[in-house]
Amino acid sequence: MKKDNEKEHNRHKIVGSLLRNDEALEKVIASGKNVVVDFSQCNFISVAGLEWLESMLLKAGSGKAKVNFVDIPPTLYKVFKVARIPSILDACGSPIVSSVNPNC
Amino acid sequence: MPTTITEQDLGLMDQVNSLARKARLAAAVFSQYSQEQVDNIVKAMTIAAINAAQDLAVSACEETKMGLVEDKIQKNLVASEFQFHQIRNKKTVGIIKEFPEDNMVEVAEPIGVILALSPVTNPTSTIIFKSIACAKTRNSIIFSPHLMAADCSNKAARIVYEAALAAGAPRDFITWIDKSPRLRRVTELLMAHPEVDLVFATGGTHMVKAAYSSGKPAIGVGSGNTPVYVHKSANITAAATDIIISKTFDNGTECPSEQTLIIDDEISDQLLSEFKRLGCHVCSAEEVDKVAETVIDARTGGMNYKYVGQPANLIAEHSGFTVPADSKILLCPMLGELRRHKLVVEKLMPVLGYVTVHSDQEGINRALDINYAGGTGHTAGIFADDESVIANFSEAINAGRIIINSPTSIGGLGGVYNNLNTTLSFGCGTGGGNITTDNVGISNLINYKRVPRRSNFIMSFQTTKNLYINPGSLDHLRELKTKTAFIVTSKSAAKRGHLALVTERLPAHTRVDTFSEIDAEPDFDTIARAIKRMKQSPPDTIIALGGGSVIDAAKIIRLFYEHPNLNLAEVAVSFLDFRHRLAVFPQETSIQLVAIPTTSGTGSEVTPFAVLSLHDGEDPISLNVGTADEHKTSAQKRKVSLIDQVLLPDIAIIDANLTKTLPKDITVDSAVDALTHSLESLVSSFASDYTDGLALEAMRLILEALPAVLENPSNVLLRHKLHNAACLAGMAIGNASVGLNHALAHSLGVVFGIPHGRANGVFLLSTLPHNAKIPTKFTAVSSYPLWIADEKYARAAQFLNLPVDEKAEKGSSREGLKQALIVALRRAVFDLLQSCGQPKSIAELGISEQQFQKELPKLVRLAFEDLSLRTNPSLPLQEEVAQLFVEAYPPRSRP
Numbered sequence: 001m002k003k004d005n006e007k008e009h010n011r012h013k014i015v016g017s018l019l020r021n022d023e024a025l026e027k028v029i030a031s032g033k034n035v036v037v038d039f040s041q042c043n044f045i046s047v048a049g050l051e052w053l054e055s056m057l058l059k060a061g062s063g064k065a066k067v068n069f070v071d072i073p074p075t076l077y078k079v080f081k082v083a084r085i086p087s088i089l090d091a092c093g094s095p096i097v098s099s100v101n102p103n104c
Numbered sequence: 105m106p107t108t109i110t111e112q113d114l115g116l117m118d119q120v121n122s123l124a125r126k127a128r129l130a131a132a133v134f135s136q137y138s139q140e141q142v143d144n145i146v147k148a149m150t151i152a153a154i155n156a157a158q159d160l161a162v163s164a165c166e167e168t169k170m171g172l173v174e175d176k177i178q179k180n181l182v183a184s185e186f187q188f189h190q191i192r193n194k195k196t197v198g199i200i201k202e203f204p205e206d207n208m209v210e211v212a213e214p215i216g217v218i219l220a221l222s223p224v225t226n227p228t229s230t231i232i233f234k235s236i237a238c239a240k241t242r243n244s245i246i247f248s249p250h251l252m253a254a255d256c257s258n259k260a261a262r263i264v265y266e267a268a269l270a271a272g273a274p275r276d277f278i279t280w281i282d283k284s285p286r287l288r289r290v291t292e293l294l295m296a297h298p299e300v301d302l303v304f305a306t307g308g309t310h311m312v313k314a315a316y317s318s319g320k321p322a323i324g325v326g327s328g329n330t331p332v333y334v335h336k337s338a339n340i341t342a343a344a345t346d347i348i349i350s351k352t353f354d355n356g357t358e359c360p361s362e363q364t365l366i367i368d369d370e371i372s373d374q375l376l377s378e379f380k381r382l383g384c385h386v387c388s389a390e391e392v393d394k395v396a397e398t399v400i401d402a403r404t405g406g407m408n409y410k411y412v413g414q415p416a417n418l419i420a421e422h423s424g425f426t427v428p429a430d431s432k433i434l435l436c437p438m439l440g441e442l443r444r445h446k447l448v449v450e451k452l453m454p455v456l457g458y459v460t461v462h463s464d465q466e467g468i469n470r471a472l473d474i475n476y477a478g479g480t481g482h483t484a485g486i487f488a489d490d491e492s493v494i495a496n497f498s499e500a501i502n503a504g505r506i507i508i509n510s511p512t513s514i515g516g517l518g519g520v521y522n523n524l525n526t527t528l529s530f531g532c533g534t535g536g537g538n539i540t541t542d543n544v545g546i547s548n549l550i551n552y553k554r555v556p557r558r559s560n561f562i563m564s565f566q567t568t569k570n571l572y573i574n575p576g577s578l579d580h581l582r583e584l585k586t587k588t589a590f591i592v593t594s595k596s597a598a599k600r601g602h603l604a605l606v607t608e609r610l611p612a613h614t615r616v617d618t619f620s621e622i623d624a625e626p627d628f629d630t631i632a633r634a635i636k637r638m639k640q641s642p643p644d645t646i647i648a649l650g651g652g653s654v655i656d657a658a659k660i661i662r663l664f665y666e667h668p669n670l671n672l673a674e675v676a677v678s679f680l681d682f683r684h685r686l687a688v689f690p691q692e693t694s695i696q697l698v699a700i701p702t703t704s705g706t707g708s709e710v711t712p713f714a715v716l717s718l719h720d721g722e723d724p725i726s727l728n729v730g731t732a733d734e735h736k737t738s739a740q741k742r743k744v745s746l747i748d749q750v751l752l753p754d755i756a757i758i759d760a761n762l763t764k765t766l767p768k769d770i771t772v773d774s775a776v777d778a779l780t781h782s783l784e785s786l787v788s789s790f791a792s793d794y795t796d797g798l799a800l801e802a803m804r805l806i807l808e809a810l811p812a813v814l815e816n817p818s819n820v821l822l823r824h825k826l827h828n829a830a831c832l833a834g835m836a837i838g839n840a841s842v843g844l845n846h847a848l849a850h851s852l853g854v855v856f857g858i859p860h861g862r863a864n865g866v867f868l869l870s871t872l873p874h875n876a877k878i879p880t881k882f883t884a885v886s887s888y889p890l891w892i893a894d895e896k897y898a899r900a901a902q903f904l905n906l907p908v909d910e911k912a913e914k915g916s917s918r919e920g921l922k923q924a925l926i927v928a929l930r931r932a933v934f935d936l937l938q939s940c941g942q943p944k945s946i947a948e949l950g951i952s953e954q955q956f957q958k959e960l961p962k963l964v965r966l967a968f969e970d971l972s973l974r975t976n977p978s979l980p981l982q983e984e985v986a987q988l989f990v991e992a993y994p995p996r997s998r999p
């Protein structure tokens with residue numbers, strides 16, 4: 001997996017396929033800083049990638065750091081929507097609970 | 105699903121949740137895969153399954169103690185190789201189908217997480233089949249194997265999963281419930297789990313029922329009981345071989361396999377001896393009883409599962425008689441009442457019942473008896489050469505697959521003997537309590553997203569083909585190709601001398617008959633009388649001489665004369681969109697219709713419309729030419745419109761000489777009608793560039809010529825302008841129709857007997873500003889996706905060169921100018937009506953406020969159901985229609 005760490009500490013771009021953990025991002029999170037994760041250059045996410053995102057968000061949450069996912073391509077956002085992992089949806093700013101609508 | 109989680113279940117929930125979550129994440133990740141990636145995975149799985157076909161068949165036989173290794177190998181190959189062959193080129197990702205003629209595409213959306221139940225009879229083949237189908241459709245699948253086949257099933261799942269993973273499939277997209285005494289409970293908990301999107305159940309009735317009760321979408325399959333009719337027209341030796349191949353396949357475990365044969369008497373001896381020759385045993389009556397005793401569970405009346413997939417000799421032995429070890433099938437004659445025979449049910453073993461019949465009818469009826477003894481919706485078969493018996497059989501029997509002249513078991517699997525989809529899951533439709541009769545496969549595991557593109561309205565422009573214009577054009581009649589003419593006209597035409605003008609111009613030797621009984625509101629009795637007259641001397645030409653009602657009547661007379669059985673109710677049906685209307689008009693006509701308008705108003709000479717009055721209580725259902733006489737004249741209560749291009753006259757003669765003597769009131773009434781036509785067609789939702797020009801020019805001619813005609817009633821040149829204007833506006837409404845103002849006017853006209861043009865006039869000053877406002881509700885069926893009524897009114901004012909307030913003209917805002925132009929148009933209409941002394945409000949018609957209020961609900965109802973509303977640029981709400989009536993009552997002041 002390619003990584004492209006930008007200068008600013010609180011912004012991290014994921015490039016290419018997210019197949020497993022991203023060490024650079026883990027370090028940023030470990031520092032306890034708020035971080036914005038830019039998905040604009042990410043083109044695939046695997047099951048392991050999803051699991052890692054969830055665990056990373058869990059760590060950040062316990063360290064009270066805020067993580068925001070931004071610039072998510074629709075294909076990936078759809079993966080997040082289908083996977084229905086609450087912490088990931090939360091990081092996208094998406095509500096977690098699906099509402100029950102009347103049938104028609 | 106009414107699943108209550110007990111304390112015992114809590115221990116299982118970890119397992120259940122873990123399976124569900126794995127499948128959920130895999131489904132999410134799978135959504136990113138391309139067709140190419142998916143196809144590579146499917147190929148790898150198929151190769152692995154083919155390589156493991158024998159190993160898995162052996163495992164299945166060892167574990168389940170059912171069926172035959174040789175045949176289970178074949179089933180594994182059907183599930184892998186045959187299925188692959190059928191789906192390899194099918195699209196399951198992205199746009200999977202295009203419908204160019206419908207301007208639509210279909211895009212695939214995966215189902216998500218599928219919980220799949222697999223049976224004991226076909227354990228490994230079902231797993232292979234469903235796994236490959238799920239990979240092809242980007243779904244994840246959790247297998248719940250049958251407890252008695254869990255090891256071989258899960259082994260099959262692991263083999264195809266590992267091959268898929270190596271080819272790049274998402275981790276855990278195939279998972280399975282491990283063998284344990286709690287397997288069934290885990291399955292039930294998963295069925296109710298929120299992460300499961302679909303339950304795909306192949307297996308025992310209990311599990312299929314549970315799947316359907318889970319509250320989840322479910323694909324289940326029903327139980328079978330395959331009747332096979334061997335008709336006397338069949339190839340007997342081939343039928344015998346096919347039936348043996350089929351019934352012995354995997355020792356009869358295939359649910360589409362033959363259960364009871366219905367054999368035509370004429371061929372039964374020959375067929376049975378062929379069976380015997382090929383190694384089947386035909387049981388004696390005594391042996392049949394013994395077999396039935398053994399293989400039928402006395403408690404349930406169904407088959408004894410102990411004998412499912414067991415060989416024939418073992419079943420005979422357990423029944424207390426011996427047959428050769430290699431006996432293929434125990435054929436059991438079913439004597440006595442078939443419907444109550446023990447063996448009438450499904451027998452998934454080499455036990456095959458049979459009855460003989462004496463006719464096709466009896467054959468199909470006995471097949472129905474078997475079909476309805478627990479096998480509706482599943483499978484049936486027939487051996488016959490006679491196409492009519494095949495057709496009758498297929499019509500009568502309720503089965504999702506009716507196999508002709510081939511083995512029903514392997515035939516039902518699809519792809520071997522026929523082009524059915526390859527499957528191991530046989531949908532049975534509602535006959536088997538299922539949602540589909542399909543051979544369930546990849547097409548059932550996709551959500552189809554239909555993406556229709558907006559279709560442009562195909563508009564046409566139609567009008568009367570031959571117009572003869574200018575004063576004096578009546579002379580065209582001298583060249584008219586006719587030998588027998590029928591003149592439809594009114595009494596006043598004779599009085600005004602028009603009739604003579606026509607008859608003296610018709611070619612010499614033309615036989616002429618005249619019907620001059622058309623009044624202002626012709627009804628069906630009048631039409632019928634005219635037709636009766638026509639029959640006495642059949643004409644080649646109808647000449648309509650008069651105003652709109654005469655020309656309308658002539659259109660209807662021609663239609664019903666040529667098509668006497670036509671039902672008025674069927675051609676006068678209301679519609680929302682003329683392209684999809686129910687009414688079908690006969691298009692053949694051999695009589696030419698010549699329209700000669702003597703008023704300048706309706707433009708009926710160039711429109712495809714005709715209005716007819718119906719008497720109170722008259723039901724158009726009963727109206728055709730034959731019944732009209734029976735209807736007594738009573739107060740006229742409503743009008744129906746006939747609309748079709750076949751009503752268009754062939755020739756119109758627009759000769760203003762005929763309007764010179766038109767009285768002032770009729771001149772103004774009809775000119776106001778024509779003005780309304782131009783104003784309404786201009787903003788109609790079906791207006792086009794073709795009708796706009798006509799509408800604008802008609803408007804200009806009326807505004808200029810009407811006041812001048814009133815000053816100079818016998819000036820033919822001015823009359824000519826008005827006459828042309830009415831015809832141009834007629835062409836505009838003939839193609840763009842009218843709107844709200846006509847709906848209100850029709851209603852007022854019917855309730856208070858107000859002439860049409862005058863009724864139109866009292867609403868114009870309300871409908872103009874109403875339609876110029878942004879609508880509360882836009883009209884949904886429009887030929888263009890814009891609302892531009894205000895722009896069009898403004899454009900009309902500009903075209904008419906109407907004076908605009910200087911302030912607005914100089915003002916900066918375009919909107920301001922537009923509004924000023926609309927006011928200018930309203931003023932022009934007001935001034936025109938004023939100068940002609942025409943009523944501009946309902947009060948001026950002499951209708952008392954009390955009368956008006958009393959009839960208001962009816963006025964609103966009639967206006968609201970008027971067809972004219974459909975093409976108005978806005979769809980007025982009922983309360984708006986009421987408001988428009990109320991507003992139109994008091995006298996008006998200049999805008």
Ligand SMILES: [Fe+2]
Binds near residue numbers: 777846
């Ligand atoms: Fe009209």
